[in-house]
Amino acid sequence: MVISGVSFRPRHHRRPDRGGTEAGGTAPPRRNLTLIAASLCIFVVQLDFYALNLALPAMAAELGTSTTDLQWVVSGYILAQAAFLVPGGKLGDILGRKRVLLAGLVVFGVASLGAGLAPTAPVVIAFRIVQGGGAGIVYPLAFAVITDVFPGRQAKRAIGNAYGIGAVSLALGPLLGGGVTELIGWRSVLLVNLPLSVVALAAVAGWLRESRDPTVPRSIDLPGLVAVVLAIAAVTIAVDRVRAWPPAAPPALAVGGLLLLAVFVLREQRTTNPLVRLDLFHDRRYVIVTLMGMIANIAFVVAVFATTIHLQQVRDYSPFVAGVAVLAASISGGVSGPLAGRLSERLGVPLLIATATMVGACGLLVVSFGGDLGPYLLGLAVTGLGYRTGFTLTNLGTQAMVPAERAGEASGVTLAVLLTGSGIAVAAAGTLIEQSDLAVAVTRVLLGTAAGSAVAVALLAGASRRA
Template sequence: MDSDNQHGKRLPGDVTYKGLHEGGSRPVRPGLTLIASSLCIFVVQLDFLAMNLALPRMASDLGTSVTDLQWVISGYMLALAAALIPGGRLGDILGRRRMLGIGLVIFSLCSLGAGLASTSGAVIVMRIAQGAGAGVLFPLAIAVITDAYPPERTMRAIGNAYGIGALALALGPVFGGGVTELLSWRVVFFVNVPIGAVAIVMVLAGVRESRDTTVPRSVDLPGLATVTLGIAAVTLTVDRLRTWPAGLTAGVATAGGLLLIGFVMRERVARWPLVALDLFRNRPFLIITLMATVANVALIVSTYGVTVYLQQVTGRTPLDAGGVFLAVSVAAGVAAPLSGPIGERFDVPRTMSVMTLVGSAGLFLVSLGGSLWSYVPGLALIGFGYGMGWTMGSSGTQSVVPPSRVGQASGVELAIVIGIAGICVASAATLIEIRAATTGLARAIEEVLRWIAVGSAVAAVALGVVATRVTPPTQAPGAPR
């Protein structure tokens, strides 16, 4: 790594860096940066998980159907996926602190607007804008941690941020179901406002401005347009797969694919590309991103399948299902902060491979059905194994790219990991629906979960072998060897 990527001398209570900040080296407060980043991750995950359980009551109050209101979820995810890559790179170009603050303001104000909205259309518009804000702030929440900590402490700090964010996994279903039942679905939106306000204060107080000083403050607008529209079209196709005619689905999917091809061609000739394509020649980055994708696909699909199973097969209420699901969220909350010290001590890709195998063992146990005595331990293994694999993806990719490009790397990694997971969960939902018509819902879910368990195990082993052959051992700088 060249001299521009090294950290400067550390002052008591502060960290300074060379070559990445405007106005030379100035102190930054890592603790406040960590709090701000953790709040960003927490509020995005809490909002998404809680909102799913609020839809039925929201539809009733607004005089519409749950099906029509699916755009509250779908529109949000569409905008989130489309904004991840542009959001991360815009932070590198225009300033990570500035863009993180803008993302938080958009997210918080649109949450307030959605909570005050009186029509379903207004709620959907606010949710789409809120998703765009989330797509900007999410990758930059990781990038500012990388900027605030020395290399030997970065993985641990990112793990701690995800650990705090993982509390949303536990609180989301219980909060969404409980608050909607006892108070109002509007509270699910309103709670984002004070959390977002505190996060903004933390950003202003503790996050130092940083950007990629090797590029000018100019944005590749053609690249920005093509990647945003391309990802949006592909994501929209996946979301509407079961409702659109085949011709329309194929047309929009083709348009999205062509836009993404056009984006790659544009980035190859752009003087200052939005995404430098040499990132994909970084073998450790690619291996870690693929492993994180496998872990996240398995985690998201299993979350969907288990949630449906607990409510529609076993007949539990949303609140009861959320209680059972605590096994996943608590285990993931334990795994996230542990991922830092483990990643510092052991090789990241191979550790991710082992953790994915742990998650697949738990998912296979869950796929067998049975009583809670076997179901809950399986859920705990899912949360711990897949959760650590997902967390290590963010911290691991940050450790193998230059500090000047951490925003871009975070946005690309998250776009791949989240985007493919979205495609897979939509495909799994369709497959469960098809299989349920002949085998029954319980068996259909169990079969899909079993296939995911076996598939993730095979992928983990294969990627582990590839990592051994094509990449050197990757550890955080300064870790014991």
């Protein structure tokens, strides 16, 4: 392999029997064990999303900063995850998905330990960024190993089931974040990732067989990687610093980020071994489905971020009660995995994503008006079901559009687009919430997110019919 001019002699591997998978004798793959191991990986990286959101007020109080400033604990993690999704998937295709998956879990677990022991807010954020990088390596490969061993249409159902199993973490996250923060402290929310990572490591090491794509060049486009990471970071920081910096600085930084993104695209078009093979985007269906999924995920992530602040700092609920409330969205989001897998076998993915996103928008409109806790919880449940179904459908739909040997690369690219949009959106939501009365600002963010997601997905659904 070649990274920044350094060569590594590739190990010899057996002839692939399907999608770059190394033949392991005549025995069929242990599909159920592969599904469980992959689901554990998804469980680990999803668990602290809800948990950390609910722990932000307590974390801010102890570390002497504001909750909105600590949005970088969430958005920094998401953006680091997005930045490493593509190289994570690509490295798995080159070096072996099992091997790189193990490395990603180690990075994730060690960084969780560092964040849990960190003495200051900047140190917490720094470790969260490293943790996000580990999650970015783990996430696409968890789906790639499923696509590798499940043939054809079975892969859709398997991915949906993996989301369903992994989504148990979505249900436990609010209880962990709210209950553990209130009873023990916010640090425990991060420290619990360490033993969970060890369990996932054992499952991957014991149950997964090695697979790779022997057709790809054994190199990583390091200049392209640096360009895309800096581009994403520049745009996000520009959004976050609108109020804190002189008026001309954020727009200048945003323009610089967009120029770097253009440099990345030109680099990928001309280099012999691109980080992203841009022919993925020649498929109009792939592009439309990915954009629809990005909208659904942006709406969901912003909804959780804003309602967490609203429940604790506007309605004065304790972290535990807020966690129980957000549980409505997490449980319904967990149901979305198996549901999406089965629906996609019968109906078109773009139509399903559009319908699911509209459902999520209706739920979010109910949440935005506040009111009694009963309708609020019902709105959160509908929000989670709709938007998470759209997110799941995007991943299994785009995986079905590419050859199995490109599963890692395609999964990384799709998830990178989804999570980059979400990271920028959380930064923007934090900035908007800081600008006026907290209750009014949260309501505006939720209303805008619901309306924007509905309009955007409707336009894309129309485009998909013409594709």
